[in-house]
Amino acid sequence: MSVAAPDLVRELTGLAAALRRAGVGVPSAGVATTVDALAALGTPDRSATYWAGRLTLCSGPDDLGVYDQVFDLWFSRAEWAGDVHRGTVVPTYRDAPEHGDEADAASEEARTAPPTASRLEVLRHRDVAELEADDRRLVHTLVRRLALRPALRRARRARSSTRGRTDVRRVVREAVRTGGEPVRWHRRRAGVRTRRVVLLLDVSGSMRRYAETYLLLGHALVRSAPGSEVFSIGTRLTRLTGALGAGDPQRSVEAVAQRVADWSGGTRLGDQVKAFLDGWGCRGLARGAVVVVLSDGWERGDATLLGEQMARLQRLAHRVVWVNPNRARPGYEPATAGLRAALPHVDAFVDGHSLAALEALVDEIARGGRRA
Amino acid sequence: MDGPQDVAELVRRLDEADHLADEGTATAAWLAWRTQRPLLLEGEPGVGKTSLATALAQVLGRDLVRLQCYEGIDAAAALYDWDHPRQLLHVRALEAAQRDARSSGGDARDDRAALDVDALEGELWSRRFLLPRPLLASLERPSVLLVDELDRADDEFEAFLLEVLADFAVTIPELGTVRAEVPPVVVVTSNRTREVHDALKRRCYYHWVEHPDLEREIAIVRRRVPQADAALVDGVARVVARLREEDLLKPPGVAETIDWARALHELGATRVDVATAARTLGAVVKYREDQQRIAASLARLVEGPA
Numbered sequence: 001m002s003v004a005a006p007d008l009v010r011e012l013t014g015l016a017a018a019l020r021r022a023g024v025g026v027p028s029a030g031v032a033t034t035v036d037a038l039a040a041l042g043t044p045d046r047s048a049t050y051w052a053g054r055l056t057l058c059s060g061p062d063d064l065g066v067y068d069q070v071f072d073l074w075f076s077r078a079e080w081a082g083d084v085h086r087g088t089v090v091p092t093y094r095d096a097p098e099h100g101d102e103a104d105a106a107s108e109e110a111r112t113a114p115p116t117a118s119r120l121e122v123l124r125h126r127d128v129a130e131l132e133a134d135d136r137r138l139v140h141t142l143v144r145r146l147a148l149r150p151a152l153r154r155a156r157r158a159r160s161s162t163r164g165r166t167d168v169r170r171v172v173r174e175a176v177r178t179g180g181e182p183v184r185w186h187r188r189r190a191g192v193r194t195r196r197v198v199l200l201l202d203v204s205g206s207m208r209r210y211a212e213t214y215l216l217l218g219h220a221l222v223r224s225a226p227g228s229e230v231f232s233i234g235t236r237l238t239r240l241t242g243a244l245g246a247g248d249p250q251r252s253v254e255a256v257a258q259r260v261a262d263w264s265g266g267t268r269l270g271d272q273v274k275a276f277l278d279g280w281g282c283r284g285l286a287r288g289a290v291v292v293v294l295s296d297g298w299e300r301g302d303a304t305l306l307g308e309q310m311a312r313l314q315r316l317a318h319r320v321v322w323v324n325p326n327r328a329r330p331g332y333e334p335a336t337a338g339l340r341a342a343l344p345h346v347d348a349f350v351d352g353h354s355l356a357a358l359e360a361l362v363d364e365i366a367r368g369g370r371r372a
Numbered sequence: 373m374d375g376p377q378d379v380a381e382l383v384r385r386l387d388e389a390d391h392l393a394d395e396g397t398a399t400a401a402w403l404a405w406r407t408q409r410p411l412l413l414e415g416e417p418g419v420g421k422t423s424l425a426t427a428l429a430q431v432l433g434r435d436l437v438r439l440q441c442y443e444g445i446d447a448a449a450a451l452y453d454w455d456h457p458r459q460l461l462h463v464r465a466l467e468a469a470q471r472d473a474r475s476s477g478g479d480a481r482d483d484r485a486a487l488d489v490d491a492l493e494g495e496l497w498s499r500r501f502l503l504p505r506p507l508l509a510s511l512e513r514p515s516v517l518l519v520d521e522l523d524r525a526d527d528e529f530e531a532f533l534l535e536v537l538a539d540f541a542v543t544i545p546e547l548g549t550v551r552a553e554v555p556p557v558v559v560v561t562s563n564r565t566r567e568v569h570d571a572l573k574r575r576c577y578y579h580w581v582e583h584p585d586l587e588r589e590i591a592i593v594r595r596r597v598p599q600a601d602a603a604l605v606d607g608v609a610r611v612v613a614r615l616r617e618e619d620l621l622k623p624p625g626v627a628e629t630i631d632w633a634r635a636l637h638e639l640g641a642t643r644v645d646v647a648t649a650a651r652t653l654g655a656v657v658k659y660r661e662d663q664q665r666i667a668a669s670l671a672r673l674v675e676g677p678a
Contacts, residue, residue, distance in 0.1 A: 027574045033409075037577070040406045042378060053398040055577040059570070061414065064580055172456040176496065180463045196652060227566075251608065284523070284565025312621075312661075 008044055009035055015074045016057055023068050024063045030056055080088070127353040129209035139355050143216045144249045146358060147224040151290050151318070151366055152192040164189025195290055195318055196227050197365055200276060202295030203234040203266035210325045210352070214294050215240075215256055217358060219249045229285060232256075233272035233295070237279070267298050269338050270305030273313060281316055284290070290365050291317040294352060296326050299338025306339035314345045321364055323352035375432050376402070382431065391420070391427030392584070392592050400579040401428055401559075410537055410558035412573060412592040415581030417563055418625020420592075422520060424581075425559040429516035432557065439506035441525035447532065451542060452508045455501045462501070466492060497546035507536055513551040516559065522572075523562040530569050535574065548578045586613050589629060598629045600637040607644035607674075608633045612656060614673050618666065621659045646674050 009031075014120055016031045038044050038052040050071060058067050133140060133141060144232070160167060167186040175182040203211050218230040221245045230240040230370050243255040273293075277286065291313060299306055314320050322342065326332060328351045343349060348364055351357035376382040383398045393401070401424060404411035413421040429436035439450055510517035515557040519533065525598075536542060540552040560576060562568050584592060590609045597605065608629060616623040641648050650670055657663050666673065 025570070027570070036407060037403050040403055047395065048399070051396055054396070055400050055403060055579055057577050058580075059573040060567070061580050169456060172460055173454075175465060176456060176459050178458055180467065235477065248654075265476075278621070283563060287565075 008049075010228070011075075012038070012049075012053065012341075013052060015071065018070050018074055019057055019063075019067065022066050022291045023097060024057065024066055024070075025059065026057050027059075046284045049075070068160075078134075114361060124321045124356045124359075125354050127325075127328070128213045128355070129353070134320065135291045140213065142355055143213055143358060144220055146217065146220045146362055151195045151197075153195050153288060153318070154190050154192060155357060158188040159191040161187055161189040189319045194225065194227070194228065195288060196223055196285070197221060198228065198286060198289050198317075199230045200273070200293045200295070201230060201232045201240070202267060202269070202292065202293075204234045204295075204298065206237055206296050207266070207325070210294075212253060214352075215244070216249055218335040221250045221348050229280075231276055232278075233267075233269060233276070235268060237272050238273040239280075267295075267358055268301040269297070269299045269342075270301050270303070270307075270309055273306065277309060277312055277316070286316045287357075290319045290321065292321045292323060292361070292365065293342075293346075294323045295338075296324055297322075297334070297336040297339030297342060299336065299341075303337040303341040306338050307345065310342045310345035314347070317345045320345065321348045321350060321361070322346045323350055325351070325353040328357065329352050375405070377409040385431040386424075386427050389427040389430040391423055391593055392588055392595065393424065393427075394523065394584065394588065396579065397424060397581060400577050403577055404559065405432065405557045408555045408557075410560055410576040412568065412576035412578050413561045413581055414564055414578070416623065416625060416629040419583055420626055421559075421561040421581055422518065425516055425518040425561075426663070428559065432449065432514075432516065434557070435513060435515045436518060437506045437510040437556070438520060439513045440520045441522050441529070443524055443526060445529055447526050449505060450507050450532075451505050451536070452544060453503045453505065454497075454546075455503050458476060459501050462496065463492070474495060496603060499547065502544070502547065508532075508550060508553050509544055510556040510558075511540060511542060511550055514554040515556045517556040519558065519560040521563060522560050523565045527569065530572055535579075544612060551580075581608055583616065583623075584626060586610065588628060589613070592626060593630055593633050595632045597637060598617045600633050603631055603643050604636055604641055608636065611644055611649065611674055614676065615656065615666070618669075620657065620662045620664065620665070622657075624656045626657045626664070628658075644674055646671050649674050 012034050013031050016026045016034070016212040020026050033056040034052050034330070035350075038049060038115070039058055041048040041052055044052075053071060054067055058064055123135055126135070126139075126141055128136060158164070158167075160170070164187045167188040167291070170188075171182050171184075174186075199214075199221060201211075201214050201218060207214075218240060221228045222230060222241055224303060228241070230244055232238045232240055240256050244252045246252045246255060280286070310320070322339075324334075327334075334340060334349075350361055350364055354360060376385050379395070379399050379402045382402045383393055383395070386393045386398065386401075396599065399409050400413075403409065405428070413424065415421055425437055425438075427558060433657060499533055504512060506517070509515070522530065522533070525533075537558060540555040541549055543549045558567075560572075583589075586609055589612070590606055591601075593605045593609055594602070610633070612624050612629045633651045635655045636644065639648060639652065650667070653670075657666055
């Protein structure tokens with residue numbers, strides 16, 4: 001630590017703080033590592049400082065763009081540094097989630113009267129978009145408690161079992177103990193693992209009334225099935241998994257609201273599904289997963305693109321489930337161009353307007369364990 | 373410490389080992405070696421993450437120990453395992469020998485038999501019957517440990533790996549602790565099919581490997597396919613650079629550029645033209661959708677902007 005000049009330590013600490021303000025998750029031990037790295041590099045010139053910082057303070061490709069910006073600003077700052085210290089200027093590449101005051105959320109919940117069974121039964125089947133505020137709150141409490149049971153797949157690792165192939169290694173291992181005589185005959189067979197569940201959540205204007213309910217569903221998913229992922233699609237793709245990880249659903253939903261830039265904007269489903277596949281799906285996120293698209297299929301862009309991308313998605317994923325809240329309306333026909341293009345490439349097309357429908361969706365996700 | 377004195381020298385030495393590293397990658401490698409901290413490399417497939425580790429081993433004069441991760445990899449596959457069949461055979465052989473001794477030497481003494489059991493146990497759980505897997509092997513001699521495609525392994529394995537990398541020591545209950553005299557240089561690669569855990573990232577230098585720029589790519593291909601015509605290599609690199617600008621499912625990596633240059637050279641080409649490019653497109657564009665998309669604009673891509 002003592003090798004680097006003391007003012008350099010201060011500069012680097014400042015750089016790390018500026019990065020944190022810009023939304024980069026700099027680990028608390030990060031700066032010490034940077035200083036060590038810089039000391040090991042010898043002369044702390046601009047290039048050495050840049051790389052020492054980048055190698056130790058960043059932890060993902062998303063961070064690199066922010067880092068370049070912040071680094072430039074930090075080390076070529078004049079009046080800028082003061083502004084950062086005062087907090088009047090914050091690099092706005094990414095939205096850092098801020099925690100608001102949640103004190104009144106709890107008291108509101110306490111006010112809600114205990115619901116009766118029959119009222120619940122009625123509410124379960126009502127369209128959430130048409131509920132009064134009180135009822136909606138109650139339904140949301142129940143949505144939060146939905147525990148997703150992901151579908152299963154065959155695991156690579158075998159588990160010991162009473163049936164299956166002979167576990168030669170174990171038999172021999174135990175035989176050593178008994179002087180070379182195999183006494184018990186062990187067997188093993190393939191275990192099972194859960195499939196990843198990926199939610200693609202349409203947050204465009206036409207889906208606005210369901211957005212909160214679906215976000216709570218996303219929260220329940222991330223909390224109950226580790227490894228699940230939630231993305232919002234609208235005019236741009238946003239990964240929500242991290243923001244939804246907080247224990248308190250309300251806080252999660254608020255963190256998400258800050259992250260999503262295009263609440264109730266238009267929809268370019270085809271582009272967004274493509275962005276998802278290019279950025280995440282192709283790299284393995286969607287491979288073998290159960291992908292659930294929650295959207296009404298209103299497509300501003302070209303529906304052909306959506307069709308192509310859904311075909312691609314279906315080839316990668318284990319199952320594709322499309323949830324449309326409008327499907328339960330009397331006399332509903334999948335008339336939107338986007339939906340018509342997408343449906344041939346979907347394994348299941350289900351309702352999503354009520355609590356009962358969401359419960360059915362949970363079953364749908366767990367269903368069809370293995371596709372031939 | 374032996375080896376390169378500074379980053380510039382490392383770049384030069386890597387160059388001699390046929391790996392053309394940019395400044396960032398070389399700095400990262402140098403720091404990983406000097407400060408004994410693992411290096412986490414991420415980047416598109418085919419940008420040379422694995423080959424950096426190979427070249428680094430060559431430069432530092434160490435063995436390369438490679439641990440390829442896969443789903444379900446466990447300690448027995450990564451760390452060590454006991455050679456049970458050999459142990460069993462050993463027990464049986466000793467038994468047979470003892471029986472022989474007993475039949476020829478008259479009555480057996482009880483205490484001698486008891487002694488044998490103790491000795492035998494110690495012998496069975498000795499280094500002789502231990503099968504070192506990559507992690508243990510990398511601790512036993514100076515090496516460069518390449519943990520390839522960590523994102524394929526499970527979360528639990530990551531935690532286990534962290535434990536080993538924290539103090540470069542492994543405790544084997546039957547044998548004791550094996551500590552690395554010379555800590556291995558650890559290079560971990562990931563293709564980002566899932567996010568590597570934060571705890572691991574915290575303990576590593578993080579480096580995102582970019583596609584090389586045009587000049588570097590030309591130099592790399594020249595080095596790897598020295599028999600090819602200079603104009604051909606130049607053209608191939610340019611077309612590939614343009615292909616990366618196209619909206620492809622899988623933009624070609626450096627490995628593809630090398631394959632393509634080699635393929636074209638084998639066909640006797642001295643420059644890239646549309647006809648040969650169309651015939652050999654499979655070397656560089658590997659999705660049917662991409663090929664269809666490229667087919668229409670191939671002439672433009674090959675000829676380049678007028």
